[in-house]
Amino acid sequence: MWPPPEVGGGLSDLDEAITVLKTAVEAAPLGSEVRTRSCIALALHLLLRYERTAAEEDLDQAAEFSLRAVESAPESADALTTRAHTLFLRAKDDDALTDEAIDVAWQALERTPLSSVTYPELLRALAFMLTTKALRVLAPSTVGPRARRRRLRDWPRVKKRYSAGLLVLKAQELLEDAVRSGPDNYPVYAAELGDVLLLHATLRKSRRVQDHAASCFRTTALSEFTRPALRLSAAQRWGQLLAVTKDWNGATDAYALAIDLLPQLAPRSLRRVDQEHGLSTVSGLAADAAACAVRAGRPVDAVRLLEAGRGVLWAQELEERDESTRLRERAPHLANRFEQLRELLDHPGTDMVPGPATTQSFGWRAVSDPPIPGAVADARRRLTDGWHTVLAEIRALPGFADFLSRPEQEGMPLHPGVDGPVALLSASAHGGSALLLHPDGHIDPLPLPLLTDRSTTEKASEFLTALEILHQPAVSLREQKAAQDTVRATLAWLWTAVVGPVLDRLRFTEAAPTHLLPRLWCSPSGPLACFPLHAAMSDSGDRALDRAVFSYTSTTRALRRTQALSQLPDADARVLVVAMPETPGEPPLPAARDEVQSLVCLTDATELIGSAATYDAVRSALPSYGIVHFACHGRYDSAHPTESRLLLHDYQTRPLTVRDVSRLHLPRARLAYLSACSTASFSGALMDEAIHLSAAFQSAGFPQVIGTLWPVADAIAAEVCEATYTRLRTSQGGALDIGQAARALHGAIQELSDRYPATPSLWAAYLHVGP
Numbered sequence: 001m002w003p004p005p006e007v008g009g010g011l012s013d014l015d016e017a018i019t020v021l022k023t024a025v026e027a028a029p030l031g032s033e034v035r036t037r038s039c040i041a042l043a044l045h046l047l048l049r050y051e052r053t054a055a056e057e058d059l060d061q062a063a064e065f066s067l068r069a070v071e072s073a074p075e076s077a078d079a080l081t082t083r084a085h086t087l088f089l090r091a092k093d094d095d096a097l098t099d100e101a102i103d104v105a106w107q108a109l110e111r112t113p114l115s116s117v118t119y120p121e122l123l124r125a126l127a128f129m130l131t132t133k134a135l136r137v138l139a140p141s142t143v144g145p146r147a148r149r150r151r152l153r154d155w156p157r158v159k160k161r162y163s164a165g166l167l168v169l170k171a172q173e174l175l176e177d178a179v180r181s182g183p184d185n186y187p188v189y190a191a192e193l194g195d196v197l198l199l200h201a202t203l204r205k206s207r208r209v210q211d212h213a214a215s216c217f218r219t220t221a222l223s224e225f226t227r228p229a230l231r232l233s234a235a236q237r238w239g240q241l242l243a244v245t246k247d248w249n250g251a252t253d254a255y256a257l258a259i260d261l262l263p264q265l266a267p268r269s270l271r272r273v274d275q276e277h278g279l280s281t282v283s284g285l286a287a288d289a290a291a292c293a294v295r296a297g298r299p300v301d302a303v304r305l306l307e308a309g310r311g312v313l314w315a316q317e318l319e320e321r322d323e324s325t326r327l328r329e330r331a332p333h334l335a336n337r338f339e340q341l342r343e344l345l346d347h348p349g350t351d352m353v354p355g356p357a358t359t360q361s362f363g364w365r366a367v368s369d370p371p372i373p374g375a376v377a378d379a380r381r382r383l384t385d386g387w388h389t390v391l392a393e394i395r396a397l398p399g400f401a402d403f404l405s406r407p408e409q410e411g412m413p414l415h416p417g418v419d420g421p422v423a424l425l426s427a428s429a430h431g432g433s434a435l436l437l438h439p440d441g442h443i444d445p446l447p448l449p450l451l452t453d454r455s456t457t458e459k460a461s462e463f464l465t466a467l468e469i470l471h472q473p474a475v476s477l478r479e480q481k482a483a484q485d486t487v488r489a490t491l492a493w494l495w496t497a498v499v500g501p502v503l504d505r506l507r508f509t510e511a512a513p514t515h516l517l518p519r520l521w522c523s524p525s526g527p528l529a530c531f532p533l534h535a536a537m538s539d540s541g542d543r544a545l546d547r548a549v550f551s552y553t554s555t556t557r558a559l560r561r562t563q564a565l566s567q568l569p570d571a572d573a574r575v576l577v578v579a580m581p582e583t584p585g586e587p588p589l590p591a592a593r594d595e596v597q598s599l600v601c602l603t604d605a606t607e608l609i610g611s612a613a614t615y616d617a618v619r620s621a622l623p624s625y626g627i628v629h630f631a632c633h634g635r636y637d638s639a640h641p642t643e644s645r646l647l648l649h650d651y652q653t654r655p656l657t658v659r660d661v662s663r664l665h666l667p668r669a670r671l672a673y674l675s676a677c678s679t680a681s682f683s684g685a686l687m688d689e690a691i692h693l694s695a696a697f698q699s700a701g702f703p704q705v706i707g708t709l710w711p712v713a714d715a716i717a718a719e720v721c722e723a724t725y726t727r728l729r730t731s732q733g734g735a736l737d738i739g740q741a742a743r744a745l746h747g748a749i750q751e752l753s754d755r756y757p758a759t760p761s762l763w764a765a766y767l768h769v770g771p
Contacts, residue, residue, distance in 0.1 A: 014052070018045050025065070031072055036079060039069035043082050047089065062086045070104075080108035081122060088129055102129050124189060131196055187223035190216040191234045198237070207245075214241040221257055228264035229278065235261065236285060239292065243430050248296035251430075255289035256301070258282070259309045266312060268320075268345065268387065268404075272642055272659070279312060280685035284428065284453070286310050287525050287688075290435070291428035299443040303414050303435055303556075306424050310525060310688040311555045317662060317699060318561065323404055327394060334394055341387050343663075415439055416553075416560035418771050420519035423502050424556070425528050427456040434502050437556065446505050450497035453526075460527035463490040464683065470761050471711045487761050491537050495544070498528070499536035503547045511546035514747040520548040523555060529687050532709055534749070535764035545753055549746045551768045552680075554690035562703035563771040565669075566739070573626025573670045573738065575605040578613045580632035583647050591718035592631040595675060598722040599629055602729055603736065615654035619664075622700075626670040627736065631717070634676030634693065634708075638683055641691035646676055661696035669701035670738045673724070675717045680707030680767055694769050704741045704770040712765050716752070720766055723748035742768040 021042040028035035046062035049055065066086040069079035087101035105126045112119050194216030201210035220226060220234035239254035265282070266275035286309025293302035320342060328335035394403045415422065415437045424435040425448075432451025436444040466486035469479055503509065508518055522533050534550035537543045544550065553559040577599045579592040599605045606625070608617055613632070622628060633647040645655040672694075674680075680694040694707035706724070727744035728736045745768050752763035 014045065014049050018042065018049065021045060025068075033073070036069050036072040036076060039065045039072065040076075040078055040082050043069065043086060047086065050089070059086070059090055063090055075111060077108050077111040077116075077118075077122075080104055080111065081118070081125075084108055084129075085125070098129070098133055102126070102133065105129060124192060127192065127196060131199065187220040187226040187234075188230065191220040191230055194220070194234070194237065198241070210241060210244070214238055217241065218254075221254065228261050229281075232258045232261040232265055232282065236282065236288075239288065240429075243288075243292055246295075248292050249298075251292040252289065252296050252298060252301060252305075255285065255292055256305060258285055259289055259305055262309065262312050263316070266316070268316065268342075271345070272313075273640065275313060276640075276642070276686055276689070276691075279689060283685040283688065284526055285688075287426035287428040287453070288430055290424070290426050290525075291430035291433060294433050294435070294445045294447070295431060299435060299445045300414065302433075302445065303424060303437065303443060306426060306435065306525065307555050307557055311558060311690055313689050313691070314554065314695060314699060315557060319404060321665070327400070327403070330400070331394070331397060334390065334397075337390050338394065341383065341390055344383055345387060413441060414443065414556065415441060416521075416556045417563050418519070418521060418559060420521065421506055422521040422523060422553075422556060422559070424523045424525070425451075425498060425502075425533075426525040427451045427453045427528060429453050432456070432497075434498070434505075436502070436505065444505065446501060448498060448501060455493075455497070456527045459490055459493055460530050462486055464530060466490075467710050467761060484759055484761065487764075488537075488758075490531070491535055491760060491764070492539050494531055494533060494536035495538045495542065499533055499544050500538065500542070503544065506548075508547045514549065514743055514750065517547070517549045517743075517746070519551065519742065521551050521553055521559060523553050523559075526687050529690070530681070530683060530709065532760075532764040532767065534746075534767065535753070535760055537760075543753070545746065545750045549742050551742045551770060553769065554695060558695075558698065559771060562698055565701065565703040566771045568670075573668065573736070574624065575599060575603045575627045575629070575736075576608065576621055576625035577605045577629045578608045578618055578632065578648070579630075580610065580613055580647065580649065582610060583633050584649070584652065586633050586647060589631065589633065589714050591714040592675075594718040595629070595631040595721045598718070598725060602725050603627075605629075611649050613648050614650045615648055615656055618648060618656060619660070622664060623666055623668065626668045627673075627738070628669075628671075628702075629673040629675065629721070631675045631721070634674065634679045636678040636681045636692065641682060641686060641689075644678075644691070644693055646674070646679075646693065658691060658693055658696040661693065662699040664700040666701035669697075669703070671704045671706070671736075671741055672697040672702040673706045673721070674708070675706075675712075675721055676708065677711035678708060680705075680769065681709050698769065702770075704738060704768070706741065706745055706766065706768055708765040709767060710761075710765045713762060716762050719752065720745075720748050720763070723751060741770075 021038055024038040025035060025042055028038055043062045043066040046058045046065065050058035050062065063086045066079070066083040069076070070083050073079050084101050084105035087097055087104060091097035091101055105122070109119075109122050109126060112122055194213045197209050197213035197216060201207075201213060217234040217238035221231050221238050223231065235254050235258035239251045239258065242248075242251035242254055262279070262282070262285075265278040270278070286306050289305040289309060290302040293299070293305055324335055324339055327338065391403065395401050418439075420439065422437040424437065426433060426435075427448075429452075432448040432453075434446040434448055436446055438444065463486065466483040469475055469483040470487075475483075503520075506518075506520070508520065524531070524533065533552075534544055537545075553562075577596050579596045581590060581592040582588050593609075596605075596607060596609060600607070606621070608621065630646055635645050635647060637643045637645070642659045643655070643657050645651060645657045648654075648656055674693055674697070676693075678692075680692050682690060682692045692707070694705045697705050712720075724741075724744045724747075725736065727747050728738070728740055730737045745766060749763050749766055753760070756762050
């Protein structure tokens with residue numbers, strides 16, 4: 001009876017089950033076994049609904065019915081177990097209620113036969129309660145140690161004062177019993193035992209216990225029949241423990257196993273929001289793996305691990321696109337079914353339910369109104385089954401056995417083929433480093449001792465807070481000055497900790513005119529991705545802008561793809577400019593008209609302005625143009641980055657989102673200039689996925705993208721636009737040389753930097769993404 005049973009279908013099915021069980025409780029005679037079992041089942045179903053909806057009323061009702069069950073059958077192990085579970089969930093930070101839950105759980109354990117299938121689960125649950133209690137004891141508190149000790153006084157069952165260490169030891173003992181009693185769930189119990197042992201090792205400073213914890217995590221990580229999420233978590237913690245002992249080779253291998261499991265953490269059958277949630281739980285994994293590989297003297301593995309551990313969702317999407325193209329040449333009917341199912345699985349904002357067929361191969365419809373009760377979960381399962389069925393049919397075709405499952409080619413060069421070095425930058429608890437990839441294939445690992453995960457996270461937080469202050473409308477001059485001081489201090493730290501050492505190692509030590517500067521591609525991971533590395537400057541006046549032309553990429557895999565796309569001819573590329581000088585519900589952007597005028601003067605541009613710039617109009621026009629320029633508001637959605645958007649005329653009903661753009665296939669695409677706020681911005685636990693508008697336009701086919709890391713001033717945007725396109729024009733009245741996009745933007749930013757050296761927030765947001 002522990003944990004609550006899963007109920008098929010959606011919440012409506014759970015609601016129906018609860019209604020039926022309430023009727024059964026009222027109909028059963030007082031004191032009867034039927035009434036006891038009905039109360040237990042009802043409490044468990046209420047707990048399950050509480051875990052899905054967080055409705056406190058359900059938790060209160062579960063407490064009531066679990067108490068009725070115990071009153072009806074005081075010796076029932078199932079009733080006591082349910083009561084303990086309910087009390088523990090209600091306890092939250094209430095020490096007395098936590099103690100009562102633990103006491104009831106002890107009573108349940110005493111009454112549960114050793115041979116019962118629930119015995120190991122009850123041991124596991126009681127161990128979790130004890131560990132939670134221990135962590136609460138160890139946590140900082142507003143009360144003194146004497147008062148905290150009083151909280152641990154005798155439980156009704158156990159007449160003994162418990163310290164945190166004794167709580168942990170008891171939890172360890174229970175889990176070891178669970179491991180012995182439940183061989184079928186051994187990997188699950190082993191991981192939880194590892195957690196308790198790790199806490200024990202921390203309290204007692206015991207290397208032996210720490211090694212035992214590592215062994216437990218190893219057991220779970222290597223168990224092929226265990227859930228991928230649990231295996232990955234165990235492999236990650238296994239790697240962390242080996243790194244603590246400086247077993248860098250062992251740690252690298254453990255982390256490599258975790259990274260191999262990443263695609264299983266975000267399988268294609270999951271909704272995009274669930275994929276993102278899964279990947280958000282392993283933030284920093286790639287950086288940790290690369291740091292250990294560098295310390296182990298394995299730079300090639302460091303590069304491969306950093307690549308495989310980042311951009312998982314983009315890699316998945318691009319693989320699907322490439323494989324779909326290959327499939328369409330062989331079996332167009334299967335390609336249609338594959339793409340239709342992919343669209344349905346990805347459908348944003350609405351539910352897919354059975355209904356009149358809008359897609360000929362499947363009876364599904366999208367609805368914005370509340371769906372048929374209980375149908376959404378069933379619909380999702382049917383879509384997933386259909387996805388697996390279509391994959392099986394495709395893989396049965398000759399030459400398609402590895403469809404969507406081909407491993408990355410081992411012989412593929414690590415350098416993406418651009419004309420200059422690539423710097424893979426990462427900060428980890430195991431050390432910061434730059435992996436410098438040279439065009440000749442040489443990998444130069446550069447340790448960056450000042451680049452720690454802690455310093456990077458702290459600097460990122462200070463920097464982003466300062467930017468928020470600078471973009472608030474009602475801020476005092478003192479606050480603005482302090483915020484600009486923080487921005488400049490951050491750029492100085494970047495020079496000292498990251499950019500200066502990299503440029504020195506590459507021997508990019510001399511200032512030169514823009515057209516003579518060497519190129520440098522940066523691929524930062526984790527919090528480093530929020531910084532304008534190109535704007536780094538020392539306190540003495542050295543500037544990154546004077547040493548190299550910077551470009552960015554999320555991964556070398558992405559850069560290799562865009563480098564191939566950039567080789568296509570672009571002499572006849574047409575220009576589309578989309579501008580929103582006035583946007584419903586948003587501040588006006590008068591300088592957007594100046595951007596339009598600049599482009600019209602320099603090129604024969606097609607205009608979509610104001611009310612003409614609708615979702616449908618822009619989507620229809622994009623395939624016909626090689627160069628697109630957006631001058632409008634942009635909005636980054638940190639909670640759901642796939643829903644980040646450009647604000648067109650009808651954005652309130654038809655937003656042009658990351659998801660929409662990434663689904664486009666634009667073979668004529670050459671350059672996307674996104675003169676909008678935060679089009680290359682990303683933060684939080686999904687930084688390594690680089691989910692933003694600039695990446696979406698690259699996914700659609702644009703090899704070169706100009707974007708922004710934070711909100712930009714309207715007037716400055718117009719200046720950067722004119723200066724960049726003027727530099728792109730090959731001659732008076734000539735075509736635009738898209739291959740010079742990075743240098744053109746660099747020159748424009750450098751000019752603004754010279755003009756506004758004390759306010760880098762005005763110009764440092766702009767960056768070039770691509771070859």
